Amino acid sequence: MAQRRKRLLSVESILDAALACVDDSGRLTMADLAARLGASASSIYHHLPGRAAIIEALRERLGDEIGPPPMDGSDWDAQIRQWMRSYRQAMAEHPNLIPLLTEQTMTAGTVLRGYEQIVTLLTQVGAPAADIALWISVLDSYALGSALDLAAPDEVWHADPDTLPALAEAISMAPRGRPRADKAFELGLNALLAGMRDQLGGSSAASVS
Amino acid sequence: MAQRRKRLLSVESILDAALACVDDSGRLTMADLAARLGASASSIYHHLPGRAAIIEALRERLGDEIGPPPMDGSDWDAQIRQWMRSYRQAMAEHPNLIPLLTEQTMTAGTVLRGYEQIVTLLTQVGAPAADIALWISVLDSYALGSALDLAAPDEVWHADPDTLPALAEAISMAPRGRPRADKAFELGLNALLAGMRDQLGGSSAASVS
Structure with missing residues (x-):
């Protein structure tokens, strides 16, 4: 046995x-x-060799699923957008894993190689060297938060129209379930990348390979 | 006994x-x-009355700590910024609680009253009614992801300069620990709010009460 x-x-x-x-x-x-x-x-x-190694191996497995940005010569923000979509989708399938991953240092090769390419993209587009790791934290934060939002129930908020009329009205006007999460993710990603483009000097048209 | x-x-x-x-x-x-x-x-x-009620009561307790946006007549984005900072700070102290909160419908009164005020702000600033609940999801996602990032270890990534030279360089140029997390959060929040302002029609100067 x-x-x-x-x-x-x-x-x-x-x-x-x-x-x-x-x-x-x-x-x-x-x-x-x-x-x-x-x-x-x-x-x-x-x-x-232990719990931390198991968590890193799970990160590696998710990294294989997410893949790196395509590095296909398209605009930097189109590449980041594609990577963010895969990232959010993969993490949303395992929301409970998210705090376990964020509480330990990343050493998983596949995941770090994806970040290496993001650094290359941001360097080519003119991001200040001291800000590049910060932008990676920003993208990570939005992807992970959006993954948790995608894993949320169809009814995210339960608002009584008598006591919370504005919120109840806003909820009733928005789609529900996955369409809500997807539309919110894209709306916020558009805003974030547009704001990032402005801060990087309006270089959205620069095509990088 | x-x-x-x-x-x-x-x-x-x-x-x-x-x-x-x-x-x-x-x-x-x-x-x-x-x-x-x-x-x-x-x-x-x-x-x-059970596990879900306990989690909602914990949400309520955090909501008391976070407080609503100040509604003091300052710019809408200054108000959202202040609320986002409190939100991230409070959640970062309990990162393991985050998936438990996002996996169930919000019913906690204090938290929902904060959202009611965010809806009021976004309505006054001209956000389309069908987008307001989506913008709330966007803000939530960024605040929660940033809270997890704030709870991360001082060494977020361990990159070997021989195999990942661009990432290792980017990491070495950024601050470490809490200053890294704080600078990243503010950088991303600036970009997100700037992008949001553009999408809402450049109404950043509108003072709302």
């Missing part, structure tokens, strides 16, 4: 189980993970 | 314990909460 379990355990099966733990409960403990796998913590450590 | 526990249990002590559960473990279960309080689940239900 121990032999059989050892054969079945792999990095992929551990990551599947870790993601299921996080999706189900909002947390990742080695004890929960071992229980879910029917394995000992030490047999998990044989494949991955 | 049961009598003593019953006397000690109150809405406030339950909420303190619930927030501690979420801060420590990333999750909130009635079993964990009862264990932390040394009380039975049924004695908790006597004060609050």
Whole structure:
């Protein structure tokens, strides 16, 4: 039986189980993970050196899904837009994972290579060198917040029209569910990228490769 | 002993314990909460009707801390800016609570009254009625993502200069720790509000009360 379990355990099966733990409960403990796998913590450590490494491997897996900006010679903001859409979509499927990812240093290669390309784009478009990592934080913040918003219920707010007439009216005028989240994301992304373009000196027309 | 526990249990002590559960473990279960309080689940239900009600009460508590926009006659974007700063700061102290809040419908009165005032501001500044709830989602997304970024470790990214030279350089040029998070938040908020102002017809100078 121990032999059989050892054969079945792999990095992929551990990551599947870790993601299921996080999706189900909002947390990742080695004890929960071992229980879910029917394995000992030490047999998990044989494949991955601990909780932080598991979370980084999950980040890597999401990074593979998101992919880097296309670097196809289109406008920098079109490239960032495409990367942001993939990023938000991938994270929205695992909202409970988001705080686990943001609370530890990023070391996952695929994800960092995507950022390397964002840095290249922002450098080519003339962003001040001291601001580039800050812009990456801004894009990350908007993508992660929007992912949480996409994972929200169809009814985001429950407002009584008698006590909150303006809010109740605004809610009734907006779409619901995924169309609401998608329209809000694009509206905000347009505003953010337009504001960013202004701050970078109106260089939106510069085509970068 | 049961009598003593019953006397000690109150809405406030339950909420303190619930927030501690979420801060420590990333999750909130009635079993964990009862264990932390040394009380039975049924004695908790006597004060609050369940997990969703506890999460809404925690939202209400944070809403009291955040407060509404000042509605002091200053520019709409100055008012939104002040509200966004309080919002991000309050949420950054409890990053694990963020997905729990976004996964259920908002019913907390204090928080909804803050939104009511944001709707009033955006209406006065000429935002199309069908977009107002969308703009609220945009502001929420940026505030929550930025709160997670503020809760991030001092070293957000670990980039090897040999394989990721552009990213390593960008990281080395930016401040670290809280100054990084604060500068990024303000940079992005400026861009977002500037882009929003453009989309609302350049009405930044309109003073609203």
